[in-house]
Amino acid sequence: MMWFTARNRPALLASAILSMSLAGCATGPKTYDRASLSDEQEQIIASKPAVLQADFRNLYEEGRRNEVLNLMEIGLRAYRAGHIDEARRALDRARVSIESIYAGDDAARKARSVWYEEAEKDFKGEPYERSMVYLYLGLTFLDQGDYGNARASFIGGLLQDAFAEEEQNSADFAALIYLAGWAAMQMDSNKLAEEHFEELKAFRPDAPIPSEEHNALLIVETGHSPRKLGDGVGHYQLVYRRGKNFPDFGAQWQTNDGWETVYPMEDIYFQASTRGGRAIDRIVEGQVQYKETTRDVGTNLSAVSQNNLLAGASAAAGGVIGAGFAAISLVSVAAQGMSASANVRADIRYWEALPDTLHIIPVTAEPGQQVTVRFLDKNGEPIPGLTDTTEFHFDGRGQGLALATSRRP
Incomplete structure (x- = not known):
């Protein structure tokens, strides 16, 4: 037996504390159990379109921790596949969950606490991801001709862009400003539309402003989502890197006169890696x-x-x-x-289905009109074999919308 004397007390205490410290510093990915599904959940999954079934399975098996992330994935995949109602339901559920993070319940407090590892929290997304929920949700309202809720959703996305965990920053999400202006135009709120497009000029002075002759929007997605990576000792810093392994950086659509460039309205990576235009070096700063x-x-x-x-x-x-x-x-x-x-290992979960860049152009089109989009490499040259053909869907109130993407559903 070793006696605890004045002479050896410091060494023994140091050894004990060091052992506890090392025990608390275990590294490596943590695995999470997937829940077993009930018969009712299996039936719900089976009732969904085939393109969405794997994502719905993830939604049920991964539970609340990844609920918002899986709803994001479902919503965007459904929208691209033309399942607009399914997309709206998923994205609206994601919106409600995002907003509940800032409530006063236990889950909200846990999400804001420094004593829980970031990766263990309920996923809420970074500001750019939350903004994109509102953007795609707004597009589902545009598809329905619900211009008021569309504009409200785009404004909600701008608020998410302005909000960061520790401080308020200015919103500079040009695509949301543009779409809010478009929705205001369709509401015949010309004053509001002018204000939005005037604000847009501060960020995109050369953006194509819609006129009365334009009755549709063409939106094109290129590239892959920004990536989140853990950096620094203990991987507690969250850093961003541009998506990788994609060849397409630009887009053109085919008109009667040839090919016209679709304006690159939003760099999603830029939105991920900045706040109000200022570069950031870490997340969850507090x-x-x-x-x-x-x-x-x-x-x-x-x-x-x-x-x-x-x-x-x-x-x-x-x-x-x-x-x-x-x-x-x-x-x-x-x-x-x-x-x-204070387990603040960075949360590197991210919305993988997002594009790298959103391109938008106002056009004059007819209901059901087919449109072909070709994608360009970083040198502005067409990529052989990489095209997408879609059509303009009109909302019954005279306005149309088409989405082309290099990302498959």
Whole structure:
């Protein structure tokens, strides 16, 4: 048996605290159990369009933690496949869940707490992802001719763009501003439309402003979603990288006179990696700052305890001063251990179905008119074999909308 004496107490305490600290610093991906499905859930999945069944299975099996993420995936995949009602239901559910994050219930408090690992929280999405929920939801309202709710949804997306966890920033999401102006035009709210398009000029001075002769919008998606990666010690910093392995950066649509460029309205990667136009280097800043502050305290105290001159004085004083500085070391280890216990490993889940860029152009079209879009490489040259053919769907009130994409449903 080892006796706990004044002489060995610092070393024993240091060893115990270090062991606990190391135990709390385990790294590696964490796996989450998938729920078993009830017969009713299996029937619901079977009733859905084939293109959506895998996503609905994920929705039920992964539960609340990934509910918003799976609803995002379902909504966009459904919209691209032409299942507009299904898309609207999924995206509206995602919207409700997103907004509930900022309520006063236990789940909302947990989502904002520094003492829960980011990856364990209910997924709520970063501001650009939340904004895109409102954007695609607004498009489903445009498809129905519900211009008021469409505009309200686009404005809601701008609010999400302006909101960050720790501060307010200006909204610069040009596609949402443009679409809000388009919806206002269809409502015959010309003053509102002018205000939106005037605001747009601050970000896209060369954007094609719709006129009265335009009765439809052509929207084209190119590229792959921005990626989220964990960076730094403990992977607590969230960094963004542009999507990879896609060849298409631009788009043209075929008119009677040839090929016309579809205006690149929104760089989704830019929206992911900035706030109000300013570059960011980390997410969940409050949590990260707290961890950095605690770790810095620990590091500074370690430096003091390792000072050779003081260590020599400790030995000369028969270990009395040494015991005192061993205690300082213990505080250092404890501080660093507390830093490790604030599990802020970055949440690298992201909405994979999103495009890299949204292109928009106002056009004059007829109901059911077919449109062919070809995609361009980074040098502006057509990519052989990469095209999409779609048609303009009119809402019964004289306005049309068409979506072309290089991403398949």
